[in-house]
Amino acid sequence: MSELETHHGEEPHIVSPKIYVLIAATLLICTALTVAASYLELGPWNAVVALGIAVFKATLVVLFFMHIKYSSKLMKLTVFAGLFTFLALVGMSMSDYISRAWGSF
Amino acid sequence: MSSIVSLPDQTTARIPKRNYLTNENGILSWLLTGDHKRIAMLYLISITFFFFIGGALAGLIRLELLTPQSDLMATDTYNKVFSMHGIIMIFLFLVPSVPATLGNFLIPIMVGAKDLAFPKINLLSWYLYLAGGSLTLWAMINGGVDTGWTFTTPLSTHYVNTNVVTTGLAIFVAGFSSIFTGLNFIVTIHRMRAPGMTWFKLPLFVWSHYAASILMVLGTPVLAIAIVLVLLERTIGIGVFDPTKGGDPILFQHLFWFYSHPAVYIMILPGMGVISEVISTFSRKRVFGYSAVAFSSVAIAVFGFFVWEHHMFIMGVSNYSTLVFSLLTMLVAVPSSIKIFNWAFTLYKGSITFETPMLYAFGFMGLFTIGGLTGVFLGASGTDIHLTETYFIVAHFHFVMVGGMLMAFLAGIHFWWPKMTGRMYPEKISQLAAVVTFIGFNFTFFPQFLLGMLGMPRRYAAYPPEFQVLNVFSTAGATILGVGYLLPMIYLVWSLKYGKIAGANPWQATGLEWQIQSPPLTENFVEIPVVTQDAYDYEWLERQKEHEVTQVG
Numbered sequence: 001m002s003e004l005e006t007h008h009g010e011e012p013h014i015v016s017p018k019i020y021v022l023i024a025a026t027l028l029i030c031t032a033l034t035v036a037a038s039y040l041e042l043g044p045w046n047a048v049v050a051l052g053i054a055v056f057k058a059t060l061v062v063l064f065f066m067h068i069k070y071s072s073k074l075m076k077l078t079v080f081a082g083l084f085t086f087l088a089l090v091g092m093s094m095s096d097y098i099s100r101a102w103g104s105f
Numbered sequence: 106m107s108s109i110v111s112l113p114d115q116t117t118a119r120i121p122k123r124n125y126l127t128n129e130n131g132i133l134s135w136l137l138t139g140d141h142k143r144i145a146m147l148y149l150i151s152i153t154f155f156f157f158i159g160g161a162l163a164g165l166i167r168l169e170l171l172t173p174q175s176d177l178m179a180t181d182t183y184n185k186v187f188s189m190h191g192i193i194m195i196f197l198f199l200v201p202s203v204p205a206t207l208g209n210f211l212i213p214i215m216v217g218a219k220d221l222a223f224p225k226i227n228l229l230s231w232y233l234y235l236a237g238g239s240l241t242l243w244a245m246i247n248g249g250v251d252t253g254w255t256f257t258t259p260l261s262t263h264y265v266n267t268n269v270v271t272t273g274l275a276i277f278v279a280g281f282s283s284i285f286t287g288l289n290f291i292v293t294i295h296r297m298r299a300p301g302m303t304w305f306k307l308p309l310f311v312w313s314h315y316a317a318s319i320l321m322v323l324g325t326p327v328l329a330i331a332i333v334l335v336l337l338e339r340t341i342g343i344g345v346f347d348p349t350k351g352g353d354p355i356l357f358q359h360l361f362w363f364y365s366h367p368a369v370y371i372m373i374l375p376g377m378g379v380i381s382e383v384i385s386t387f388s389r390k391r392v393f394g395y396s397a398v399a400f401s402s403v404a405i406a407v408f409g410f411f412v413w414e415h416h417m418f419i420m421g422v423s424n425y426s427t428l429v430f431s432l433l434t435m436l437v438a439v440p441s442s443i444k445i446f447n448w449a450f451t452l453y454k455g456s457i458t459f460e461t462p463m464l465y466a467f468g469f470m471g472l473f474t475i476g477g478l479t480g481v482f483l484g485a486s487g488t489d490i491h492l493t494e495t496y497f498i499v500a501h502f503h504f505v506m507v508g509g510m511l512m513a514f515l516a517g518i519h520f521w522w523p524k525m526t527g528r529m530y531p532e533k534i535s536q537l538a539a540v541v542t543f544i545g546f547n548f549t550f551f552p553q554f555l556l557g558m559l560g561m562p563r564r565y566a567a568y569p570p571e572f573q574v575l576n577v578f579s580t581a582g583a584t585i586l587g588v589g590y591l592l593p594m595i596y597l598v599w600s601l602k603y604g605k606i607a608g609a610n611p612w613q614a615t616g617l618e619w620q621i622q623s624p625p626l627t628e629n630f631v632e633i634p635v636v637t638q639d640a641y642d643y644e645w646l647e648r649q650k651e652h653e654v655t656q657v658g
Contacts, residue, residue, distance in 0.1 A: 074295065081323060082323065085323040085410060088411060089327060089359075089363050092411060092414070093359045093363075095423070095425070095429055096359070096414065096422045098423075099423040099424075099426055100421075100422065100423040100426075102424075103424075
């Protein structure tokens with residue numbers, strides 16, 4: 001119940017247009033960076049760079065456009081739960097892929 | 106035999122005129138309802154329909170296996186029959202069974218709310234379920250699918266000509282119905298608890314549904330991705346699972362079991378919630394170690410995401426990762442046994458009575474324990490190599506899913522039937538049904554452990570003649586089991602008209618749902634309750650009753 005009360009009592013955080021414009025500009029710059037990086041010959045690292053930039057952009061969107069930076073701890077935990085599950089899926093699957101060939105050379 | 110049942114005087118008792126069933130009339134008032142109780146009833150009817158289709162397919166499987174030759178049906182027909190049995194029973198019965206019916210009906214009442222947080226999403230979830238179910242039936246009528254319920258690549262992507270795409274779409278759609286149910290429960294439990302209802306005053310039924318909801322919301326999208334990738338591979342050949350295009354067929358199994366192992370806990374956790382309520386009520390005691398049982402549900406939900414590879418030990422995964430997953434699998438045994446031990450301690454020195462829900466609950470405890478312990482054989486990577494893909498594994502998961510979950514479902518249906526309908530089921534015949542189910546179940550599935558140890562592989566229509574005796578046992582048991590499931594179907598429908606009037610609290614139970622009229626009002630409570638008592642506080646219930654008497658006096 002205390003949670004319910006604070007939820008209703010909470011003032012909605014107002015984000016200034018300046019921040020939104022700044023974030024939008026950063027996202028556009030990152031998009032340009034992704035395009036530029038695709039012209040470099042990095043072998044398998046091309047994908048890594050592209051994904052790295054994409055993750056950075058997604059983080060900005062979640063934090064600012066989706067207001068998670070200003071939300072309650074419960075909201076942050078909810079986002080973290082999704083991230084944690086995803087990391088479990090990728091991380092634990094990798095435990096198979098990196099070690100599958102061990103001992104066979 | 107002693108009994109705690111206390112019914113109102115049958116000569117004067119009446120079903121309350123205003124309740125959620127009589128509030129509105131007409132078919133549209135049901136099809137467009139936002140009332141969680143009505144949606145629960147719609148779900149109950151639909152899952153019962155699919156249960157009996159899945160059950161009929163199970164009957165066909167057992168009949169075919171009566172003789173060593175494949176004589177009742179052709180081998181590819183047999184493949185389709187067991188595939189459809191698995192798909193219908195898992196996605197259309199077990200996953201929604203307790204959450205979508207009992208959970209839908211009870212969670213808002215147990216937390217002291219008027220409805221779920223999103224009533225329209227709740228209704229949408231039922232429509233998605235129906236859409237998924239209809240697509241599955243359509244696929245079955247149009248030639249079926251023969252991949253097994255696991256859609257394993259490359260069989261499902263390269264080698265079969267059956268309705269993989271239609272069935273895959275059906276599972277995809279039904280998956281969203283499950284996500285919506287889970288989402289609704291999580292938000293309701295967080296945001297809509299009545300004044301004074303803290304987390305540790307919640308009934309354990311709510312805790313276990315909370316844990317299952319987390320799994321539904323976080324796990325089901327991964328299944329959806331895996332299924333979409335199979336469909337794309339089949340239709341346009343994107344090559345994620347195709348080694349000739351740089352893909353890996355085992356990647357599918359990683360994605361599939363990442364959902365489908367937690368799905369086992371989606372199925373069993375709500376059942377465990379039912380058992381906690383039933384055991385407490387019929388031994389007149391607070392559940393022993395309340396917070397341990399509550400947290401063990403959450404622990405099962407978390408550990409459930411770290412064990413999936415034990416389904417794949419012989420599929421060509423890395424030996425080293427097998428070692429890791431084998432060890433992690435043993436972890437899940439801990440919270441499960443915490444529950445079993447705590448229920449046993451709840452019984453200790455309790456005033457136990459043996460009404461039907463309690464009989465089913467005892468069935469659950471015994472059969473689930475056997476199912477869980479044989480899981481240790483399969484989680485240990487050494488014995489798994491001998492036992493996997495044999496009838497041992499079939500017996501193991503049927504002990505957990507049918508012996509465990511279905512027993513819990515029937516316990517819950519009998520326990521809350523008076524609340525849902527306002528009428529009692531007939532006690533004697535339902536006790537008989539519980540015993541018949543238990544006997545039939547053991548006859549059907551125990552021989553399959555032996556068959557598996559002897560090496561009979563699963564998923565074949567024919568088998569060597571030396572396995573026949575045990576298979577005949579199993580088929581004979583299945584006929585008894587079938588009677589055990591038909592009986593409740595008949596007498597529960599009968600009781601809708603002829604059952605005794607139950608009154609508000611026939612079991613003298615403590616939950617908020619028992620303090621309101623049966624069947625409940627559409628808005629559940631006349632006024633939102635203020636909760637001061639702990640869960641399972643039988644002394645509080647006694648004081649409430651004394652209070653009532655003095656007021657009348």
